Amino acid sequence: MPDLLIELFSEEIPARMQARAAEDLKKRITDGLVEAGLTYAGAAAFHTPRRLTLALSGLLAESPTLREERKGPRTDAPEKAIEGFLRGAGLTRDQLQERDDKKGAVFFAVIEKPGRPAAEIVAEVLDTTIRNFPWPKSMRWGEGALRWVRPLHSILCILTDEAGAEVVPLDVDGIKSSNTTEGHRFLAPGRFPVSSFDGYVTELKRRFVILDAAERADHIWQDATNQAFANGFEVVEDRGLLAEVAGLVEWPVVLMGEIGADFLGLPPEVLQTSMKEHQKFFSVRNPKTGRIERFITVANRETRDHGATILAGNQKVLAARLSDAKFFWENDLRVAKTEGMEAWTAALSNVTFHNKLGSQSERIERIAALAREIAPALGADPDLAEKAARVAKADLSSEMVYEFPELQGLMGRYYAEAAGLPVEVAAACQEHYSPLGPTDDVPTAPVSATVALADKLDTLTGFWAIDEKPTGSKDPFALRRAALGVIRLLLANDVQMDLLEVLSTSIASTLQDLGFSGKLFEKYDIDASKTKSADFYAQTELETVHEKLSKDSILKLAHDQMLCWEADGSKVLKPVEDVAADLLAFFHDRLKVHLKDEGIRHDVIDACLAMPGNDDITLLVKRARALSDALKTDDGVNLVQGFKRANNILSQAEEKDGVAYEFGADIKFAEAEEEKTLFAALEAAEPKIAAALEAEDFAAAMAAMAALRAPIDAFFMAVQINSDNDVVRRNRLNLLSTIRTTVLKVADLTRIEG
DSSP, X not given: OOEEEEEEEESOOOHHHHHHHHHHHHHHHXXXXXXXXXXXXXXXXXXXXXXXXXXXXXXXXBOOOEEEEEEEEETTSOHXXXXXXXXXXXXXXXXXXXXXXXXXXXXXXXXXEOOOBHHHHHHHHHHHHHHTXXXXXXXXXXXXXXXXXXXXXXXXXXXXXXXXXXXXXXXXXXEEEESEEEOOTTTSOSEEEOOSHHHHHHHHHHTTOOOOHHHHHXXXXXXXXXXXXXXXXXXXXXXXXXXXXXXXXXXXXXXXXXXXXXXXXXXXXXXXXXXXXXXOOEEEEOTTTOOEEEEEEEESSOXXXXXHHHHHHHHHHHHHHHHHHHHHHHXXXXXXXXXXXXXXXXXXXXXXXXXXXXXXXXXXXXXXXXXXXXXXXXXXXXXXXXXXXXXXXXXXXXHHHHHOGGGTTHHHHHHHHHTTOOHHHHHHHHHTTOOOSTTSOOOOSHHHHHXXXXXXXXXXXXHHHTTOOOBTTBOTTOHHHHHHHHHHHHHHTTOOOOHHHHXXXXXXXXXHHTXXXXXXXXXXXXXXXXXXXXXXXGOHHHHHHHHHXXXXXXXXXXXXXXXXXXXXXXXXXXXXXXHHHHHHHHHHHHHHHHHHTTTOXXXXXXXXXXXXXXXOHHHHHHHHHHHHHHTTSHHHHHHHXXXXXXXXXXXXXXXXXXXXXXXXXXXXXXXXXXXXXXXXXXXXXXXXXXXXXXXXXXXXXXXXXXXXXXHHHHHHHHOOSSOSSHHHHHHHHHHHHHXXXXXXXXXXXXXXXX
């Protein structure tokens, strides 16, 4: 079985595209070969800045011969039916076979597809792959029509077996395949022949090219950390930057340089960000001072002066970059100390957050009001929370954040400290954006958590108010992430909050803040007394409002209702509470995704969502976790089965008899000992469950509920519900009703599957 080696050699491929391109090459080639009948033992893809490489081992020398039999029409079938069968099989009439069948003689077509050599199939698949490669961006060059990410120079394609290496003949727009490639552009120019994958890797390394990106990254990291350690420093870890730099060089040479003394006073995050974004430098920290004092750069070649010239050039460019950063930093500090952060906040009135939700300044006012309202629930001082909310986004107007947007929040903390604001306010400036993702840290300081929660709630209620909700996979405003952030903030800080009330208030406040309030009645001379009547839809004044505002706007036309224009032009009044309830349902959907990672089933969550108070996320999760734990025990599982049996029997009897058995059972009509035991168990369980629920101790409530398993099981084993005695039957059905009522106080077990 031969081995296949493919290399596509080009000008430098952007680092961010290399790994994906190597995997695309692997998938497209292997899928194409397998579809053509060529299987293989193993495949590996590699990438450097100038080449994509694919190595396949154990490839079939040729595709297998395929034999297919197709049953056709009867021999006495109409001529057109036979001709159609011949066209489908690609045969002539004399090539058909006649065979006896249950229904008489029928035609059979025996089609044989002979196998083809591997080289022929590889050439076809590689040609198709190159011409249709899925680059995010590609280009044409010269007079050819071929598109590639950068000009493609050569194609290496060989099949190797015991007899030697064979070039797979291929011509893609004048680029012919061969068994040669090139080494390092500067250190080992010129082409060399290749006869096997092992020899290819060895010769590349001899010519200053490390083929494996992971090996290049390991080399960079080891050399960087060793140089830093030898000088008493440590490299700031950045795996993303490491992967990017490994994609910029074929022969990494690690060099360490010094940062000018004039720049050592800059915040370490500013130094790190500037060097990473502009120069692709690693930051080197002094562990004694915590300052960034040196940098690591990775060259693509060895030099006679051991990198001194390269370092000098890099330090010159770095000094220019850091001079800008120093200017921004000093100017921002001057503003923070002399004018205060309010100067930047005022400037945000000219920055649009969303064309339907007003400016950043207007949004800050809403966040501040919401932060003051919810502060007590998080144990924060309302005044501090409001103050923090008003300045948390001020740094968006600063010069440093304008240059480096990724430093928003962090610079706000520095500037708040410089302005002499309380430490809680400064911390909130940095932390209120968190959590940004499922693994990001959650703020736990009361003021920080309050502002973070208010920020995300305002985002969600604002976009729900203007009917800009996520659809399908589209979520341009990251509202799913914001909802997950709210959930994590509530859970991490153990916050109990009537979320539906907060959402309703925030939506109404947003609409009023945007000017969509009752004042519109006066402005456009609309009779407010008719706003809730059918006549309102016919008012000509409404069309005046419609003309002055965009069709997809939402108007707050009454204290508790909004007027929405649908896509078809129809007008529908929606209560604010309905919009808030829709947003709450969105939170519940996000909660299911979040709890799934904890191993809590969706039906368990549904059973808890059906209970009162499901807008308190923290209590809802406590109930769901307790129920999930209970269902992991034998008592819990069997209790669900016993409950479902009781509920099914009771529901069928109520439907048949046309009455509800809710009047309470009487122990004096109990006959069996197991029946009396169940009476006693229910009587004992009810106060325990009620007390546990009152104390919000859901684990205790679930335990009391699960304790009913044994008496319920014994009851069903010993007692026939549908007794011939009508009094006994009604009493037992009422007893089943007591079981249902008792259990449903804890969770709606009807929603549990299985």
